[in-house]
Amino acid sequence: xxxxxxxxxxxxxxxxxxxxxxxxxxxxxxxxxxxxxxxxxxxxxxxxxxxxxxxxxxxxxxxxxxxxxxxxxxxxxxxxxxxxxxxxxxxxxxxxxxxxxxxxxxxxxxxxxxxxxxxxxxxxxxxxxxxxxxxxxxxxxxxxxxxxxxxxxxxxxxxxxxxxxxxxxxxxxxxxxxxxxxxxxxxxxxxxxxxxxxxxxxxxxxxxxxxxxxxxxxxxxxxxxxxxxxxxxxxxxxxxxxxxxxxxxx
Numbered sequence: 001x002x003x004x005x006x007x008x009x010x011x012x013x014x015x016x017x018x019x020x021x022x023x024x025x026x027x028x029x030x031x032x033x034x035x036x037x038x039x040x041x042x043x044x045x046x047x048x049x050x051x052x053x054x055x056x057x058x059x060x061x062x063x064x065x066x067x068x069x070x071x072x073x074x075x076x077x078x079x080x081x082x083x084x085x086x087x088x089x090x091x092x093x094x095x096x097x098x099x100x101x102x103x104x105x106x107x108x109x110x111x112x113x114x115x116x117x118x119x120x121x122x123x124x125x126x127x128x129x130x131x132x133x134x135x136x137x138x139x140x141x142x143x144x145x146x147x148x149x150x151x152x153x154x155x156x157x158x159x160x161x162x163x164x165x166x167x168x169x170x171x172x173x174x175x176x177x178x179x180x181x182x183x184x185x186x187x188x189x190x191x192x193x194x195x196x197x198x199x200x201x202x203x204x205x206x207x208x209x210x211x212x213x214x215x216x217x218x219x220x221x222x223x224x225x226x227x228x229x230x231x232x233x234x235x236x237x238x239x240x241x242x243x244x245x246x247x248x249x250x
C-alpha cells in the first residue's frame with residue numbers, strides 16, 4: 001500500500017489538498033499482508049500439545065507519509081487537519097484500489113517535517129475491522145427458483161435482505177429462502193401486498209415500510225449469513241428479493 005500515491009477519505013480525494021503518499025526511505029516498500037492476530041491457547045496437564053481456544057484479530061492499521069506537492073501555508077494546514085481529524089470512522093480507500101474499502105480514523109498526532117515552505121507528515125490510520133470491504137453489491141431475484149449465490153470473499157458475508165411483497169404473505173402463502181448448501185432456511189409468514197421489509201443480518205434488525213408496523217414476529221428470525229464460495233439458494237413465494245452485501249478481503 002505504501003506504493004499507492006493517492007487516496008480518498010470521508011468522500012474527499014487527497015489530491016484536493018495537494019497531498020500524495022511518498023516514501024522517505026530507500027529500498028523496497030514494506031506492507032503488512034494482513035492484520036496481526038493473537039492465538040489464545042490452553043495446555044492440558046500431562047499433554048505436550050496446546051489447544052486453541054480462540055483467535056483475536058487486530059484491526060487494520062498502517063502508516064502513511066504525506067507530502068505537500070505544491071507547498072503549504074497555515075490555511076492549507078487547517079484544511080487538512082479539519083479533513084483528517086474525525087470523531088468517528090469514515091470510509092477510506094486508495095485511488096489504485098477503489099474496490100477495497102475500510103472505515104477508519106487517524107490516530108496519534110501528525111508531526112510535520114518542513115523547511116517553512118514545503119514538507120511532509122506521517123499519520124497512522126486505524127480501521128474498525130480486520131478486513132477490507134468491497135462496495136455494496138446488489139443482486140435481484142424476481143421469481144421463485146434455484147439460484148447460485150457466489151461469495152468471492154475470504155469470509156462469510158452478512159447481507160441486507162430487501163423483500164417486496166407482490167401479494168399478501170401469510171402462513172399459508174409464505175416466502176422461503178433456503179440455502180441448500182447449509183440447509184438453513186429463512187421464512188417470512190406475514191407481509192402486506194406492496195410492503196417492503198428490510199432484514200439487516202449484521203445489525204440483526206427488521207424494518208417495515210408500513211407505519212407503526214413491527215415485523216420481528218412475522219418471520220422465523222434466522223439472520224442468514226452466506227459462506228465463502230457457492231451457495232445454492234432455493235426461493236419460493238410471491239416476493240421480489242434484493243440481496244445487498246459487501247465481500248471481505250485481507
